[in-house]
Amino acid sequence: MTPSPRATWSLRLNLMAWLAVPMVLVLAASLWLSYRTAWRQAMLFMDRDLTSSARMIAEEVRYREGAVGVVIPPAALEIFASDAHDEVAYAVFDDKGVLIAGFPGLTPPSRKPTDGRVEGFDTMFRTEAMHAVSLRQPVITPDGISSVSVTVGETLKARDALVRALWLRGFIEQAALMLAAAISIWFGITVELRPILRLRRAVLDRPPQSVEPFDPGEVQQELQPLVTAVNDHMARLGAYLDRQQRFLDGAAHQMRTPLAILKTQIGVGRRSKSDAQVREVLDKIDQSVSSMTRVTNQLLTLGRVEYERARPAAGPVDMRELLRAVVADIAPRALDCGVDLALEAETPCTVAANELLVREMVVNLVDNAIQHAGRGAVATLSAEVADGMGVITVRDNGPGVPRAERERLFSRFRRGRSAGAGGSGLGLTIVAEIAEMSGGKVELPEVPGGNGFAVAVTLPLWQEDQGTASTNLVV
Ligand SMILES: Nc1ncnc2c1ncn2[C@@H]1O[C@H](COP(=O)(O)OP(=O)(O)O)[C@@H](O)[C@H]1O
Ligand SMILES: [Mg+2]
Known part of the structure; x- marks a missing residue:
């Protein structure tokens, strides 16, 4: 399994990136909001000053000596004294739009404010941008009630400075908060990673043969399934190592005994005086070597089965063809031993199975029939489909094995009481292990008529769509 490039990045950086994106978005949104708030607040202050100035001016508007006039009270303009040195402009127009006081060029909004209401608006005064308010003030004249509009505007330096000050403060507060959150998360992640690093240390410090489970309680809840999965894997590995060890023990035993016998036979041969005696010993040695060859082959097959178990590879196996090929291969030996083969x-x-292993399995069963059924027996090989499974049976009409003894025959190195010399007790073990690793099972059914021995192996059938799923058919 090749790790995706993303998965190999630093966990800490990954988490920080996940947090940084929403954090930056939130910071941007909140900066925008605080800018809006600061701006609104500054506008409120400005409008308040402009309005009170406009009202002060409006209160001074009188009808005097045949005309509407105004004396601008100094306080009305002093309100604006600020460090920003803003320019202030005012203008009073009568109801015909004639400027009666103030600066030409500061025009009221085209839409006249209703009486008593103050209208705020942005405008230009000469070359300066200004914010201004305008209000209407009724004036009593001999001809009745007339009205004037009073407009007061101020350049924006003080307002902008206030917006900046208010906003900067909000910005610094929020940035500090984010920074504190980032530092806290960084430390948090570092602390939270410690159990994983401890686990890593524990894995690195382990002796190679140790398959003891790790304690899932040592890591956080979210990581416990991973530790449990690793423990499960190690349990399987432990079982595999156990099997290997037992296999090696058995193999060593199996090799030592015939080698000792061989050594004895050679000793006897050396001491033999006559040619006839030597030939007799050589025959025995030949038998011993044949038997050892068989045992060695079976041990190797068993080792192979163990290896294949770790990476099962299933392909379609045509059982009719396979049985035919096995019969053709073994027929000469069966003939020598006086056993008839039937298909x-x-x-x-x-x-669906590994063809070489299934073949090995069938060969072992036919070998058993030849070896244990005795001269004159008939061994029948059959393949059929039953209950959606493939069933391969090898049966013979030899002496068979008493029922009480049968189940034990599948254990390693276990042989029947009446089995003749030259076997290893591995044949049926190999058959059982191959059946099991192929997803099947092996049984010893009753033989029709009660006499003889039969082994039935059930294997899963090959499904047509399996071809695409299974890739490693190589044996
Ligand atoms: N066809 C058979 N007829 C009678 N007994 C059999 C037959 N096949 C197996 N057995 C018994 O099962 C035992 C285990 O078989 P196996 O594992 O192949 O070991 P081995 O053949 O080396 O003795 C044999 O020793 C024998 O007693
Ligand atoms: Mg055998």
Whole structure:
């Protein structure tokens, strides 16, 4: 499994990146909001000053000596004294739009404010941008009630400075908050990673043969399934190592005994005086070597089965063809031993398995029939489909094995009481392990008529769509 490039980045940086994106978005949104708030607040202050100035001016508007006039009270303009040195402009127009006091060029808004209401608006005065307010003031004249509009505007330096000051403060507060959050998260992650680093240390410090489980309680809840999965894997690995160890022990035993016998036979041969005696010993040595070859082959097969178990590879195996090939291969040996081979495979039967191992399995069963059924026996090989599974049976009409003894025959190195010399007790173990690793099972059914021995191996059938799923057919 190749790790995706993303998965190999630093966990700390990944988490920080996940947090940084929303944090920056939130910071941007909140900066914008605080700018808006600061701006609104500054506008409020400005409008308040402009309005009170406009009102002061409006209160001074009188009808005097035949005309509406105004004397601008100094206080009305002093309100604006600020460090920003803003320019202030005012203008009073009568109801005909004639400027009666103030600066030409500061025009009221085109839409006249209703009486008593103050209208705020942005405008230009000469070359300066200004914010201004305008209000209407009724004036009593001999001809009745007339009205004037009073407009007061101020350049924006003080307002902008206030917005900046208010906003900067909000910005610094929020940035400090974010920074504190980032530092806290960084430290948090560092602390939270410690159990994983401890686990890593524990894994690195382990002796190679140790398969003791790790304590899931040592890590956070979210990581416990990972530790449990690793423990499960190690349990399987432990079982595998155990099997390997037992296999090696058994193999060593199996090799030592015949080697000792061989050594004795050679000793006897050396001491033999006559040619006839030497030939007799050589025959025995030949038998011993044949038997050892068989045992060695079976041990190697068992080792192979163990290896394949770790990476099962299933392909379609045509059982009719396979049985036919096995019969053709073994027929000469069966003939030598006086055992007849028969084949019963009328229906197609294609199972999903490793072809070499299934062949090994069948060869072991036929070998057993030849070895244990005795001269004159008939061994029948059959393949059929039953209950959606492929069933391969090898049966013979030899002496068989008493029922009480049967189940034990699948254990390693276990042989029947009446089995003749030259076996290893591994044949049926190999058969059982191959059946099991192929997803099947092996049984010893009753033989029709009660006499003889039969082994039935059930294997899953090959499904047509399996071809795409299974890739490693190589054996
Ligand atoms: N076809 C058979 N007829 C009678 N007994 C059998 C037959 N096949 C197996 N057995 C018994 O099962 C035992 C285990 O078989 P196996 O594991 O192949 O070991 P081995 O053949 O080396 O003795 C044999 O020793 C024998 O007693
Ligand atoms: Mg055998």
